[in-house]
Amino acid sequence: MVAPRKGAYAEESAEVEVLFANMEKMKGLTKKIQGSLNRLETSGKTVQEAIGPIYGNTQKLQVTNANIERILDAIDRVRAPLTQTNKEERIIKAGPRKGDLRDYIASLDRTTVALSNLRHTNLRSNMQASNELQNLLKFGTKQLEEVFRDFLREGNGKTVDPLEYVVKSKPFPIFPEDKISTLRIISSHVSSSSAQLSQTDSRETPTHKIYVEIRGEYLMNSLRTLATASVNTARKMTADAVYKPGTNGIGTYAKGMEGMFVAEYENICPIFSREEWGLVYTATCQASLGEFNKTLRELNGHIQKNLTTDCFLGYEIIDIVTKLSIRLETKTGELKRPIYDTLKPIRETSKASLGKLLEDTRTRVQTLVALPLDGAPVPVTTETMKRLQTMANYLDPLSSIMTSLGDGGWSSSSAAASTSSLPTIDVGADGAKLFAHYASDTIDTLLQALERRAGFLLKGKNLQGVFIANNVAIIDKSIRTSELQDLMGGYAGKLEGWRKRGTALYLEAWREPSGHLLDVQYTNRSGRPHSGGAASADSAAIVKGLSSKDKDSIKEKFKSFNGSFDDLVARHKSYKMEREVRTQLAREVQTIIEPLYGRFWDRYHEIDKGKGKYVKYDKGQLGSTLAGLA
Structure with a gap:
């Protein structure tokens, strides 16, 4: 175990020694690198100190070069308008008639753009060039205006005769398409140039003025003959002649003016822009409208001097001109108010004529110094009804006038009040009813005046009754046989009342013979005894039973009846009656006399034993005589 451990230690010890040796070598290398860096830093400072002045000079040269380039560009811009002016001046100075009009206008357009660019720069050096371009543009635009003027005058040197187009129903002449195209191009350019040159918002351009001047004069001169004719045809050959509808030239004048105005509107629309139509059209027609207004004023003066006979001309003019204003408004959208104002x-x-006509009717009756002794109707009745019949032909204008006056506003007191204050207009009023009221007032005024005059000038109520009945018959016939029938249906009741008044007056005279047929047995008049064969069989007995005094009374009654009856029959036949009046009055007389006489004859006809000394008529003869009154 000890031996292997010692071997491992020995190996690790050797590695440590190698590591220490490498560290020593690294330290030495580090020292060498540090020395190199120190030497490099020293060298860099030396280089920077040497190159710095050169770099600074280079930057300054770059800035200077950039400024020089800017100056050269500015010089080019200064020189460019001058070059442009020289180029366009040659074209513009040559005039639009020397070459293509479109090329000329294109040159003007380029000049306009150049002028606009100059005005957007602040270089004082461009001021002269700007003025030169502006003067050049004005010159060129003026040349175009002259061309515009010449084009309008082409074929327009002479006026047209509107009467020819009206009579033949021909359309009035308008510009040909090529002429309209040229005028439109010129107008459009002049309008834009005018705005550029004036630098103000002006609605009226030079082409507007030129068009209005030339075409306005053309319209006025063309229509002048119709204006003169309208005045001339109003002149009266006879002072008391009543105006006959349609005899004045105002209708033709209105048709001619309408035709020319509509044709002019068709000319204007394709030449000018939409917002310019109304302005140019109204101004172009203004002179003609002034002449029209003058003509209507002259006609109005004539109407005022002849109000009772020529008032119908006034109604006709109102009707014609009102409809003209509406039609022009429909076709062009303009002139309705200016034309209507001329009225x-x-x-x-x-308005004043309505009251004047009523007063004239009353005055004409009141000034009659005599009435027909045969009870015939007077001419004033027929003339008054003809007047109303004629007025009915002008129901539209009269409805407008009467509506503005108000119901009854035509009376003299109302008319006088309306002059001091504005009348109240009943917008819901029925013009036909108002006219019917006016016509009723006229007839009432007439009949009242006739009744008063008859009472003063005619002796005998029977004659007065015939006179009234005849005039009522004329009025009734005039209503039934004309347009008045539909308008005055409600007047029948009033007219019947007047007819009864005339009949009652006439029958007053027949009370006398009727009174002779009443005996003491029937003075209470509670009923009338029946006539018939049974009674006739008793006549001899009845007469036989009478005292001498009663017989004398019956004889006197027969004689008085015969005289009174014969006198009234003779008068009846001497009167001039309208057929329906004669029939109606005869029927009324027969209804009263025949039953009374029949009863009286049945009872007392034997008073003269058939000799006819006292009993002049038997029942059959009396019936025939009464039937002969019809």
């Missing part, structure tokens, strides 16, 4: 004077005149 203001005529609308006010038309």
